[in-house]
Amino acid sequence: MAEETVFGKIVSGEIPVDLLAETDRVIAFRDMHPQAPIHFLVIPKSTEYANVVELAAGDPETLAEMVTVAKQLAEEHANGEFRLIFNSGESAGQTVFHVHAHVLAGGLEERSLVGS
Numbered sequence: 829m830a831e832e833t834v835f836g837k838i839v840s841g842e843i844p845v846d847l848l849a850e851t852d853r854v855i856a857f858r859d860m861h862p863q864a865p866i867h868f869l870v871i872p873k874s875t876e877y878a879n880v881v882e883l884a885a886g887d888p889e890t891l892a893e894m895v896t897v898a899k900q901l902a903e904e905h906a907n908g909e910f911r912l913i914f915n916s917g918e919s920a921g922q923t924v925f926h927v928h929a930h931v932l933a934g935g936l937e938e939r940s941l942v943g944s
């Protein structure tokens with residue numbers, strides 16, 4: 829079990845967010861500091877996995893579901909095209925150690941990376 833994080837508190841409802849999508853295994857909501865016109869986060873409800881490498885090894889179906897939800901959100905909120913970013917490790921810019929996908933869309937031509 830990973831240490832409790834802010835996303836664990838969002839999953840448990842302790843920190844309220846407006847959900848954009850929810851499946852049995854995954855939720856999505858807006859990033860509080862958007863880096864693009866559309867900047868959503870897709871996270872597993874499980875608090876077991878700190879990063880995408882752990883999730884891919886331990887629960888690849890949930891990782892696939894995160895990608896599916898990202899695609900659905902990009903279709904609902906943009907033209908269906910999107911950038912999917914998993915910061916993995918502190919030196920790569922990860923600040924929350926509950927695996928999450930950044931879904932970015934809209935006006936990306938001028939932007940390179942989340943957090944830069």
Ligand code: 5GP
Binds near residue numbers: 915
């Ligand atoms: P990381 O840097 O770990 O890849 O991304 C963490 C992201 O979570 C950041 O972009 C940050 O803005 C976002 N974030 C952190 N805390 C909260 C929160 O309480 N609510 C929301 N909606 N986003 C958060």
